[in-house]
Amino acid sequence: MDLSKFKLKSPFAKKKKAKNVAGLDIGSFEVKLTVLHSDEKGNVSLVKAGKRPLPHGTIVDKDVRDREGLIFALQSLVDEVAPDITEVAFSLSGHKVLVDRVEIRTPTGKGKPEEQIRESIMVEAEQRIPTGIDSVQLDYFELGQGKDEKHIQAMLVAARNELVEDYVGIIMDSGVVPILIDLDSIALYNLFEFNHDIPQEGCIALVDIGHSLSNAAFILDGRLFSIRDISNAARGVWDRLQTELHLSSDDLAELMLGEVPMDESPTIRKAVNNASEDLGIGMSMAFSYLENMTGGTKVQKVFLSGGALGITFLVDALSNRLGIPCELIDSLGRIRFDQAVFGEMPIDFAKAVYAISIGLALRAREIV
The missing domain is CATH 3.30.420.40 (ATPase, nucleotide binding domain)
Structure with a gap:
């Protein structure tokens, strides 16, 4: 399945030529950063990776409680692992993110199908978001045919504006620009799709x-x-x-x-x-x-x-x-790497720890 078009809105997204992409996984316990390199033949290599623990209580239930502490941790991580990077992909999850499976009618008649689908999705979103669609950053992606040819199934994703703005502001203040906002679970899916059959x-x-x-x-x-x-x-x-x-x-x-x-x-x-x-x-x-x-x-x-x-x-x-x-999950099944990147960390543990950040970096490859 191609989910390359799915991303929550980021005002900083842009297209450019680049060989290195970075994924930033902001967890409640620690923050992780990985950098992938793509060569001209499309081969992908993991070239840098690192993590830094967060003081207890910095993030609680995905809500940032210690903004300055998180900024310091992110700055320290970037300086230590990849001081040359300027852009990252990151992800969200938690109770301020709504994910719902919806079914809409297949577009018919005049008009662009994409616009008709989006209008139908907006109608469904209005019914599912109590605070209204203006209170969220909203996106969706198609899952395929519904119960018959007259219907399409889609995944609706909405993140509260204050959650998006909070994380984007913190990442910006740490010295890097967020070019893509993903979901943890979607990053995990893309990681699996890239490395597994x-x-x-x-x-x-x-x-x-x-x-x-x-x-x-x-x-x-x-x-x-x-x-x-x-x-x-x-x-x-x-x-x-x-x-x-x-x-x-x-x-x-x-x-x-x-x-x-x-x-x-x-x-x-x-x-x-x-x-x-x-x-x-x-x-x-x-x-x-x-x-x-x-x-x-x-x-x-x-x-x-x-x-x-x-x-x-x-x-x-x-x-x-x-x-x-x-x-x-084999996070590095089709990604080249030197085990020295992980220091003394056992390789299986590294694959588990960095899974989301690697998935995010893989997503970032699609827009840079």
């Missing part, structure tokens, strides 16, 4: 386990079908692990930052299995929602990303709980 039959789920929020994208019969937020995330797993393993706050922080590796003992396996309970429940609820929407379609495989995958045995624990095969 999408199965043309059945249903798979792509799930990024963030610190305070997880995002899921469902692919049905080769097409993006739906996306969902999952309120259960890494923070809950870590908190439960702290209780299960009797860890101090300092010990927990070292594990979360990857400064100390986790043991692969039976005790750790049992603790991780117990700690994954709420996350597994949240994912199961999202999968049940999909099943209800489709009249019985079940997820057959789950591809995971996110910093939480640094938790030993978590992938296995989720697979056992869900009763569905789970594996790590």
Whole structure:
């Protein structure tokens, strides 16, 4: 599926020739930056990557609580990783972003089909956005034919104006220009599409386990079908692990930052299995929602990303709980890279941590 035309409005977007593109993933726990290079033959290489933790409380439920602290973190990250970049793609998610699947009539008669579709989408948006369409940045993309040839299905995306303006202003004040605003789940889908062969039959789920929020994208019969937020995330797993393993706050922080590796003992396996309970429940609820929407379609495989995958045995624990095969998304399957870019970070952990930022950089390639 080509989602290249989908992006929320950014007044700074422009077309130009460039070889390097950057993706900026602003999470609640840390910020990540990756830079991709495209050569004249279309080969893509990851040339720079880095991350920086955020002080506790900087971002809460995707709302920025410490603006200056976030700006400082972004400036420091850019200066350390790629001081020469001037433009980035970034993404949004959370309760101030509305994502809804809509079905409209196929355009007929006079007029441009694109304009007729957009007018129909605006009518649907007015019915779904209580505060009105003037209060949001709105976009959509077509998903394909609806229940018959007379209908088209589309994904409607709307982000509150204050959320967009807040993040754009912070990124600008940190010294770089946002040229594309995406969604976490769409960036994840594009990452998967670039690096994997999408199965043309059945249903798979792509799930990024963030610190305070997880995002899921469902692919049905080769097409993006739906996306969902999952309120259960890494923070809950870590908190439960702290209780299960009797860890101090300092010990927990070292594990979360990857400064100390986790043991692969039976005790750790049992603790991780117990700690994954709420996350597994949240994912199961999202999968049940999909099943209800489709009249019985079940997820057959789950591809995971996110910093939480640094938790030993978590992938296995989720697979056992869900009763569905789970594996790590290969964020670099078709991207060249030198492992030295990640320093001492294990490559599988790097693939999980930088998944969204790599997906964003891949999207940025489409508009520069």
